[in-house]
Amino acid sequence: MSFHGRVSGTRIKRALGVQAALEWAFRIEQAQLELPLPPDVTEEGFGFGLEYVLLQRAVLGCKIDGGQHKIGGYTHEDAEVIAATVAGIPDRLGGKRMAIRVAELARAGLTPDWMPGAVPRCVPSIVKQNQHGTHVGSVVVGTERIRLRGPGARAAWKTIDVLACPVTFSPHPQQIEAARRGYGDWLQALGWVRDGLIECGMLREVELTRAMPKAKPWERTPPSRC
Known part of the structure; x- marks a missing residue:
């Protein structure tokens, strides 16, 4: 998936929904999720956050020469911004545990198992x-x-x-309920990532759309009547 190209001097942006953008960043570009250390632990050079990326761009005033993690190549800077945003998922939405889950699912190209068709x-x-x-x-x-x-x-x-x-x-009703609650938590985290990326405006070759996975895919939409 390439994002290079210009038309009349204007850079072409690829419009992606947040799930597609996450899969591109973690699966295709192999961006790494670098979580911050606990407040009482310091280690120079341990990862970076969204604030770090912002600061570097402001200081350099040019394209960041990132991509140190992808084996044999360069990790796209937009992918690193996406990964940094995921790493900042707040505790109220699951924090580090949710960040890891979001990244792992995106890397595998999967959606959380909400147990489709499950009936006790x-x-x-x-x-x-x-x-x-x-x-x-x-x-x-x-x-x-x-x-x-x-x-x-x-x-x-x-x-x-x-x-x-x-x-x-x-399956037990509580098992189904837990699986679908987990899907809802994942969806909330994706919404936070999407809104953060849109608001910060740091993506240069990817344009985040408002598209989201279905809120409750287990609820069938009733057929329309003529």
Whole structure:
């Protein structure tokens, strides 16, 4: 994916949504996510943040000669700006943990698994196999006394086990809820990254659009009526 080119002296910008821009930066350009050290730890030369990139551009007044991480080549400066922005995701949106998640998903070209098509189903908890095949297992949940009639007026009492088949729901509703909550958290972080990149105006060859992944892809849009 190349961004080079000019028309009548004007640089051509490639319009990308935030997810596509992240995948370009981390997957194609192989930008590295460099997270800041804890406040009580200092180490010269450990990564950089968005403020660092701004400062360098202001001081140099020209294109930054970045790209030290991509093996055998140059990492595009816009990709480094995107990576620096991701590294600054605030704690209220997940902080470093979310930054790592956003970068890893972008590097793999993936969207968080929101368990599409998942519906809780009642299934037996115990399944046994033998030479006759697979069958559902049961457990003793109690006992009952029953009266057995014998010949004539004779009767007898017998204690029998009460059996039940324990069941569970798979996938569990809480599992589905957690997966979709995680998708929503990821989407919020992408929105923050998108807005930050648009507002800072530091991208030179990439133009961020407002396009976002679907808010709730598990909710089907009802068909329109004529």
